[in-house]
Amino acid sequence: MDIEAKSAFYVENIRKSKISIYDNISYDDSKLWIPREELEYILNKKLYGLSIGDLPLRTRSKVIKESVCRALGYDVPSSFTKTQPRFPGQDFDTYSQKSNNLQIWNEEISPSRRYVIIQIIDNTRIGRIKVLLGEELAAYDKTGTLTTKYQARLTSVKDKSELISSVDTERINTFVNSFPYVNLGELRPVDNPSKKSFLSIRSIFDKLTSLIGTSFADLGFDQERNRGFELHKLICLSLGYKSYEDNGQFPDLKNQLLEVKLQTSPTIDLGLICPDDTSELDIKNDFGVKVRHCDVRYALFYASIRDGIVTLTNLYLSSGEKFFSRFPRFEGKIVNKKIQLPLPSNFFSS
DNA sequence: CCTGAATCTTAGCTGTTCAA
DNA sequence: TTGAACAGCTAAGATTCAGG
Numbered sequence: 001m002d003i004e005a006k007s008a009f010y011v012e013n014i015r016k017s018k019i020s021i022y023d024n025i026s027y028d029d030s031k032l033w034i035p036r037e038e039l040e041y042i043l044n045k046k047l048y049g050l051s052i053g054d055l056p057l058r059t060r061s062k063v064i065k066e067s068v069c070r071a072l073g074y075d076v077p078s079s080f081t082k083t084q085p086r087f088p089g090q091d092f093d094t095y096s097q098k099s100n101n102l103q104i105w106n107e108e109i110s111p112s113r114r115y116v117i118i119q120i121i122d123n124t125r126i127g128r129i130k131v132l133l134g135e136e137l138a139a140y141d142k143t144g145t146l147t148t149k150y151q152a153r154l155t156s157v158k159d160k161s162e163l164i165s166s167v168d169t170e171r172i173n174t175f176v177n178s179f180p181y182v183n184l185g186e187l188r189p190v191d192n193p194s195k196k197s198f199l200s201i202r203s204i205f206d207k208l209t210s211l212i213g214t215s216f217a218d219l220g221f222d223q224e225r226n227r228g229f230e231l232h233k234l235i236c237l238s239l240g241y242k243s244y245e246d247n248g249q250f251p252d253l254k255n256q257l258l259e260v261k262l263q264t265s266p267t268i269d270l271g272l273i274c275p276d277d278t279s280e281l282d283i284k285n286d287f288g289v290k291v292r293h294c295d296v297r298y299a300l301f302y303a304s305i306r307d308g309i310v311t312l313t314n315l316y317l318s319s320g321e322k323f324f325s326r327f328p329r330f331e332g333k334i335v336n337k338k339i340q341l342p343l344p345s346n347f348f349s350s
Numbered sequence: 351c352c353t354g355a356a357t358c359t360t361a362g363c364t365g366t367t368c369a370a
Numbered sequence: 371t372t373g374a375a376c377a378g379c380t381a382a383g384a385t386t387c388a389g390g
Contacts, residue, residue, distance in 0.1 A: 057361045058382040082359080082384060098363070101376090105360055142375080153357075267358090269379065338360090342374060 014073035040131040046071035100343040111135040128348040140341040152268040152327040164318035176200040184240040189253040275320035294320040
């Protein structure tokens, strides 16, 4: 039998057997288990060139999974259960890729699993499809780096502003200058913190609440400037700095140990840094003690965007230490990890 | 039990950085 | 200057929960 006939044979057997994509098939089932080569052949034959429209990511992914079901002779399930892999019976996952950055979340690459990688051309068409074993895919992982992120949730938006911790952490609260009119005009926000000019969390709160209601144009599409930059600038000015540089380091305003977040959706992305982490930061200061992640103050602005205008609606200010007392951490998986595989540009053509 | 809202977990694109 | 590596982000699918 040639590959064409074998492929048709498997698909017909699956159709007749009425099994679902969740029913287990043994690797040595000669009627139902589709070997890798045939799997790739069938999918290319049935899906190559298929027009799917310009859909949002998740919808596109779902539509493609439905097409995969039909191509292989399975009924389309009403929803795709969150199993690992997504197609347990045939032991494969699908990845639809317009870009070359293939990402796998919260799991290792499984050596024996098949990875169905589907090329997307100009957002609207299916291109070539490659089926790799996990052990082959793993070869594209050059560094083994897992990118992690912490996430929390902004819930019960009620008050326009909330000072979540009314005093700073014990480690640093004796170093604040309690005089609220410290002149920061001669300092830069990226300078190291100093006792003379270090504001208390409460006085930062008092200065920043005046920003609530402020609007600015959403320059997100602009090359250089973005929403975060605009907020950063507003904060620097309202604290009394004349300059508003940002060197991209943590925390945003090193001089005040202040990290700034602009939220327009309820998911707070904390990136690699866990706010209540007690490890020490490499920041020089004249306090005589090292500052820790959890000593950093977090200013979280909630904003609405309408017609290209960003309006700051709420302010939350907390020490890192108390952060999770107000913003519940996603508990399902406290840390989310992903591995990113850069696919070479000739991936689909080889 | 059913339905809609809330919550959680991604899908994968895009921006940034840094080394060659 | 370029591209690989990695960090960040939006928002939608799946699941769970609350109210009827």
